[in-house]
Amino acid sequence: DTEVTQTPKHLVMGMTNKKSLKCEQHMGHRAMYWYKQKAKKPPELMFVYSYEKLSINESVPSRFSPECPNSSLLNLHLHALQPEDSALYLCASSQDLSGLASYEQYFGPGTRLTVT
Amino acid sequence: AQKITQTQPGMFVQEKEAVTLDCTYDTSDQSYGLFWYKQPSSGEMIFLIYQGSYDEQNATEGRYSLNFQKARKSANLVISASQLGDSAMYFCAMRFDTGGFKTIFGAGTRLFVKA
Numbered sequence: 001d002t003e004v005t006q007t008p009k010h011l012v013m014g015m016t017n018k019k020s021l022k023c024e025q026h027m028g029h030r031a032m033y034w035y036k037q038k039a040k041k042p043p044e045l046m047f048v049y050s051y052e053k054l055s056i057n058e059s060v061p062s063r064f065s066p067e068c069p070n071s072s073l074l075n076l077h078l079h080a081l082q083p084e085d086s087a088l089y090l091c092a093s094s095q096d097l098s099g100l101a102s103y104e105q106y107f108g109p110g111t112r113l114t115v116t
Numbered sequence: 117a118q119k120i121t122q123t124q125p126g127m128f129v130q131e132k133e134a135v136t137l138d139c140t141y142d143t144s145d146q147s148y149g150l151f152w153y154k155q156p157s158s159g160e161m162i163f164l165i166y167q168g169s170y171d172e173q174n175a176t177e178g179r180y181s182l183n184f185q186k187a188r189k190s191a192n193l194v195i196s197a198s199q200l201g202d203s204a205m206y207f208c209a210m211r212f213d214t215g216g217f218k219t220i221f222g223a224g225t226r227l228f229v230k231a
Binding site for chain 1 (some may be wrong): 151153154220223
């Protein structure tokens with residue numbers, strides 16, 4: 001099973017709402033990632049978890065709060081978002097972070113978020 | 117600073133012909149990995165091929181090959197025998213040892229395959 005799943009596929013939320021994005025993988029990967037992708041742009045790294053601990057936070061605003069409850073699950077909690085946060089949010093996983101940077105990332109299908 | 121450059125915003129290719137998508141990179145790291153991903157309109161990023169900085173031979177995966185020229189810091193993707201299903205956005209990416217193995221992506225090239 002080389003699949004990363006993400007729910008929901010689409011999400012529309014108001015600026016005062018609280019919502020969560022969910023990502024799951026069952027490949028035994030120990031590194032998981034959140035990316036944000038605006039239309040016609042490349043993905044931008046937001047967070048990296050390694051062995052369930054936050055490894056990288058790319059200076060993301062606190063209205064985005066990641067959580068890694070276990071090695072298979074990654075959540076992104078959203079609160080008080082702005083319309084400019086509307087984007088495709090991609091989750092990815094890789095074997096781990098060690099080695100010669102050779103471990104490819106497997107991506108999920110993404111969640112298309114619209115903030116109204 | 118680490119950087120990936122894709123200079124072709126859009127490319128057209130006739131079905132069954134080969135096409136080369138350009139990618140140049142800049143890094144002071146000795147150890148790094150280069151990746152190509154395909155992103156169809158559905159949004160999912162699909163891993164295509166990997167080349168390590170210490171690999172002496174060019175990587176190949178089916179119809180995909182990577183033309184790696186380390187001295188020129190280029191890692192071009194060659195797609196042979198193009199198919200209509202190859203129409204998508206293609207991203208070149210680099211992962212490097214420093215900075216916690218972050219991955220950075222180029223701006224992408226939109227490939228259109230014509231019947």
